[in-house]
Amino acid sequence: MQISKLTVLCCASASFALLLGCASKPLVQPEQAIVGQVPADPPKNPVINAEALKTESKSIAVTDIYFKKEGKNLTYIEETRTTTDNSTNSVITPKVIEVDADKANASALTGGPNSSALPVKFTNLADPSATAPGTAAPPTPVQDPAVPNSASTASSANTQTQKKSGYQSNIEYGELRYLANPIRGLLIKSGYKVVQAKPSVATPNQGDEYFDIVKRIKAGDFGDASYVLYGVLAEISVTDNVDDIPGTKSTSQQVALEVTVDFNVVDTQTNQIVASFIASGDGKEVRIDGKDNNFKPSMAKLMKLASLDLAEDVRTHLADQNFITNNPGSAGQMRNLKRRLDDDPATLKVYK
Amino acid sequence: MKISHQTFHLSILSLAMGLLVACSGPQVRYGDAKQIETVNADYGSTDLQMIAEAMTRSLLQSKAISGSKDAPIVTLADVKNKTSEYIDTRVITDKIRTQLLKSGQVRFAVSISEMQNQTEELKRQNQSGLYKNSTISKTGNMQGAQYRIEGSIASIVKTNKDVKDVYYVFNLNLINNESGLIEWADEKEIRKTATR
Numbered sequence: 133m134q135i136s137k138l139t140v141l142c143c144a145s146a147s148f149a150l151l152l153g154c155a156s157k158p159l160v161q162p163e164q165a166i167v168g169q170v171p172a173d174p175p176k177n178p179v180i181n182a183e184a185l186k187t188e189s190k191s192i193a194v195t196d197i198y199f200k201k202e203g204k205n206l207t208y209i210e211e212t213r214t215t216t217d218n219s220t221n222s223v224i225t226p227k228v229i230e231v232d233a234d235k236a237n238a239s240a241l242t243g244g245p246n247s248s249a250l251p252v253k254f255t256n257l258a259d260p261s262a263t264a265p266g267t268a269a270p271p272t273p274v275q276d277p278a279v280p281n282s283a284s285t286a287s288s289a290n291t292q293t294q295k296k297s298g299y300q301s302n303i304e305y306g307e308l309r310y311l312a313n314p315i316r317g318l319l320i321k322s323g324y325k326v327v328q329a330k331p332s333v334a335t336p337n338q339g340d341e342y343f344d345i346v347k348r349i350k351a352g353d354f355g356d357a358s359y360v361l362y363g364v365l366a367e368i369s370v371t372d373n374v375d376d377i378p379g380t381k382s383t384s385q386q387v388a389l390e391v392t393v394d395f396n397v398v399d400t401q402t403n404q405i406v407a408s409f410i411a412s413g414d415g416k417e418v419r420i421d422g423k424d425n426n427f428k429p430s431m432a433k434l435m436k437l438a439s440l441d442l443a444e445d446v447r448t449h450l451a452d453q454n455f456i457t458n459n460p461g462s463a464g465q466m467r468n469l470k471r472r473l474d475d476d477p478a479t480l481k482v483y484k
Numbered sequence: 485m486k487i488s489h490q491t492f493h494l495s496i497l498s499l500a501m502g503l504l505v506a507c508s509g510p511q512v513r514y515g516d517a518k519q520i521e522t523v524n525a526d527y528g529s530t531d532l533q534m535i536a537e538a539m540t541r542s543l544l545q546s547k548a549i550s551g552s553k554d555a556p557i558v559t560l561a562d563v564k565n566k567t568s569e570y571i572d573t574r575v576i577t578d579k580i581r582t583q584l585l586k587s588g589q590v591r592f593a594v595s596i597s598e599m600q601n602q603t604e605e606l607k608r609q610n611q612s613g614l615y616k617n618s619t620i621s622k623t624g625n626m627q628g629a630q631y632r633i634e635g636s637i638a639s640i641v642k643t644n645k646d647v648k649d650v651y652y653v654f655n656l657n658l659i660n661n662e663s664g665l666i667e668w669a670d671e672k673e674i675r676k677t678a679t680r
Contacts, residue, residue, distance in 0.1 A: 377599060377603055378596055378599065379595075379596035379597060379598075379599035379600060380599050380600045380603045381600070382600075382603050382607070416624065418623045418624050419611065419623075420603055420606065420607040420610075420611065420623065421607070
């Protein structure tokens with residue numbers, strides 16, 4: 133009986149030992165060691181080496197899209213001078229036509245053809261409501277040497293009328309604040325930390341130094357970002373075309389918003405341009421028989437589609453120039469993203 | 485009296501037979517659709533079948549189709565009828581299309597003649613506001629065809645008092661829509677002679 137109890141105890145001990153052995157965790161290498169063993173996709177661009185692509189240590193700032201809008205104010209002035217005995221009264225009636233620079237060059241006032249086709253509106257600057265804030269200031273007549281003086285002088289005994297014409301350049305600088313966010317999103321997806329850039333405000337009489345990105349880097353507009361992706365709007369256009377659909381009685385109305393942007397990526401340490409390209413995006417809405425039903429497209433929708441398309445084109449170019457080595461969804465991109473989330477102390481971690 | 489009885493019976497029998505024949509009406513029977521039809525020398529079902537079969541076989545062996553990784557997208561264009569007969573050439577191309585689709589080596593985009601229905605369906609789904617957005621077949625996502633099939637059928641007819649000779653030539657081309665290159669072409673010749 134004694135021996136039997138001892139045997140039972142021995143068996144129980146052995147069973148417990150086996151149970152404990154099975155229940156213990158298998159030997160697993162730390163997560164960091166696994167990540168370290170699998171390198172990110174090898175870069176081809178010599179500027180951005182493997183070290184640089186450790187995205188946990190690299191950040192990028194994306195500016196809003198710069199633009200420069202050039203226009204010309206055509207001026208047309210009639211001055212009536214009335215002289216009576218010893219006094220002289222002068223009445224000046226200026227008119228301003230705001231047009232794009234290229235259209236201004238085609239104007240009759242500058243001697244160009246097709247002036248009647250210009251979609252321009254005369255603004256009488258003598259009218260106080262027309263000179264409200266937001267409208268152009270009364271320009272000083274500038275006599276363009278290239279323009280033949282259309283002035284004619286009608287003299288009488290007491291009254292003299294003079295007509296003058298010219299143009300004044302009007303350049304506006306600024307940032308489009310709604311196109312860059314999908315680009316920021318794609319950079320976040322690719323593993324970069326995206327830094328918020330300070331907005332750039334145009335000063336009065338702003339010149340092309342507005343595009344001086346190095347000056348902004350030195351001014352600390354981009355925090356501690358390793359790179360700055362900045363884009364300058366080359367063109368934005370809206371087209372509205374109606375075409376027959378062959379083989380049907382219907383037509384197709386196509387309203388498209390197209391943007392073309394010139395991009396550069398600058399290394400903030402060396403001021404070296406590490407990627408440079410021109411990207412475009414378009415948002416299109418197609419409506420069958422839309423013209424018959426007076427279809428009005430949603431510009432908000434077109435803008436969203438155009439910005440997403442632009443971001444996709446940016447992604448393609450950045451990948452071509454090896455700035456983004458990992459395509460979204462690839463194993464390398466997931467590793468980079470995971471590493472960034474694991475190592476970033478600012479990342480919210482939830483332990484179960 | 486015996487003879488008149490026999491005559492009476494024969495008359496009744498003849499009358500019954502006559503009624504039976506009168507009630508039976510036209511005879512209808514099913515035949516083999518592939519059976520060679522030689523009613524006259526005009527274009528007929530056998531010609532249609534011969535042309536479609538020959539063209540499909542040749543087209544499937546072409547480099548543009550057999551050498552393509554993915555099944556290329558093709559559309560049907562016009563087959564011009566240059567004969568003096570009325571021939572519905574659409575039936576020929578439809579038959580070729582059916583056989584090509586069955587092979588699984590080619591996909592077909594709707595042709596111009598089918599665009600009205602396609603457009604109306606897209607309009608109904610996208611512009612009526614009645615459909616759940618996630619289930620709508622969206623405008624602007626139709627696939628363009630890489631190739632189009634077009635061709636012609638022509639004939640030469642000669643007759644004399646006793647003989648009618650008809651020669652058909654059916655021509656089909658596969659054209660690359662982007663480059664404009666004719667990637668494949670073949671023809672099927674048929675000669676039919678009818679004698680009196």
